Amino acid sequence: MKIAFLLGDAAISGGTYVILQHALYLKRIGHDVTIFFIYFNCKKWHEAFNNITFKYIYDYKNEHFDIAIATWWKTVFFLEKIKATQKLYFVQSIESFFINNSQFELKKEINSTYKINLPIITESSWIKNYLKKKYNSDATVVKNGIRKDYLFPPANGGLKRRVLIEGPVDVDFKNVPRTIALCKKYSSFEIWLLTSSPIKSFPGVSKVFSNIPAHQVGDIYRECDYIVKLSYVEGMFAPPLEMFHCGGTAIVYNVTGHEEYMFNNFNSIIIKESDEKALGNAIQSLEKDPKLLSKLKYNAIITASLWPDWSISSKNFSDAILAASTKQLHWENLYTSTKTSRFTLMSFLSKIPFFLTFYRKFCLNVMCPYLYPFLPNRGKRKKDIEL
Structure with missing residues (x-):
């Protein structure tokens, strides 16, 4: 066909x-x-x-x-x-x-x-x-x-003392800059970032992995104990599940989609959206209680074993x-808006050659690392409005 x-x-x-x-x-x-x-x-x-x-x-x-x-x-x-x-x-x-x-x-x-x-x-x-x-x-x-040929547990399942954060730094509802700031505040582990954003470094992160091919991401997951994923909107988000396959566990907000495979205090820790105090407690519990970390990792592997491959x-x-x-x-x-976009400074500037390229670089190198981490709830979405 x-x-x-x-x-x-x-x-x-x-x-x-x-x-x-x-x-x-x-x-x-x-x-x-x-x-x-x-x-x-x-x-x-x-x-x-x-x-x-x-x-x-x-x-x-x-x-x-x-x-x-x-x-x-x-x-x-x-x-x-x-x-x-x-x-x-x-x-x-x-x-x-x-x-x-x-x-x-x-x-x-x-x-x-x-x-x-x-x-x-x-x-x-x-x-x-x-x-x-x-x-x-x-x-x-x-x-x-899941690509089970790429994503599998490490031969050495010991403590890595490393936390992974995943996602583009300039997509607001992914909440990555704030996640990094909170992990830096509460975690004593080394922080790694896996991102699709074209960056080489980010404040608070010891290693950045940018635009990594799919067959290489398992090597990064296997070097970390857990992932922190604090998105405000998801479909069926894969990174925590990928971490499960690679021997780790996860801390997430109770975002849409987590219920497909995540169970609080069984294979991961699920906290109420934007409850940053609970996030701090969860991070410190994982890092100070080896038995809890081992239990969540063990059950995450069981969850992963039951998940279908591609x-x-x-x-x-x-x-x-x-x-x-x-x-x-x-x-x-199908609805197509007939309203003319109102004039804004950004709409005017976007017509200038190379402005959008400059603006993206400014966002990635200035706003994302030095402004967004200090804006709690950036990207938070209310329930969809009635239309």
Whole structure:
């Protein structure tokens, strides 16, 4: 079958990794797979780049597909136009949650993509339940897999006295700069950072690993005892699960998606969102109580052993897209804002050549390390507003 994935950005991210894994599996079992991208400003960091055809998203016009799959809210607008017998939506999070509530029009556009009656596949039970409750839309859950050939426990399971923080430093809802500041405050362990941000150092961090290929991340996880992940929004976030596979445990906020595999005081420590005092207590408990740390690590390994690898996950994904029923689609429910963006200094400056490049570097090298760590709750999202 001819299958098209409509991808937002080909750069390194957990969500893109999931899409590439499923696409590569479909290619290897005999399907003709094409990935159409909106943005491609990265190195070839995944084996899919050498095995699958990638095309700019506007190049879809002269082709017909058996199945076309939107994977990001913006790609749904292209899905309407592409020629395909079956159209699907792979939803990895409720993406309007990533947007500040003040951006009403943008949130309305994003949420309109859930109102078309597209057959939906998702990776997490909370997303399935949310879509059913809010939009009366049914979704099939396919849990993400794990590369168990890369992610496995170390031969020496002793104490490393090292904590890992993961995530881009300039995405506010990932809350990475504040996480680093809190770990520096409460932890006596060495702090490492695994990030997709193009940085070489960060205050409070002894080692930065930037844009590391997927097959190398296990070596980093295995050198740490636990990961601290304090995101405010997630789909089914993988880093704690990856740490479980590599012999460590995790401290996280009770963010969406944690319930898929994390259990408080069994394989990890889960604390109430933004409760920084509880975070401090959790860090000190792990570092001062070897029995607690060993128990959580042991149970994390058990949890990891029960989790499917990518061969199982992607087979389930393949089964789900082939079994999806054809529905009457309501493209008229797609909403495109007609409001003209109001003038702002940033909108004016962004038109100046090279300004956005300069601004990104300024954010990464000044605002993220020296301002954001002192802003508690940066990126915090309230419950999604009614639209």
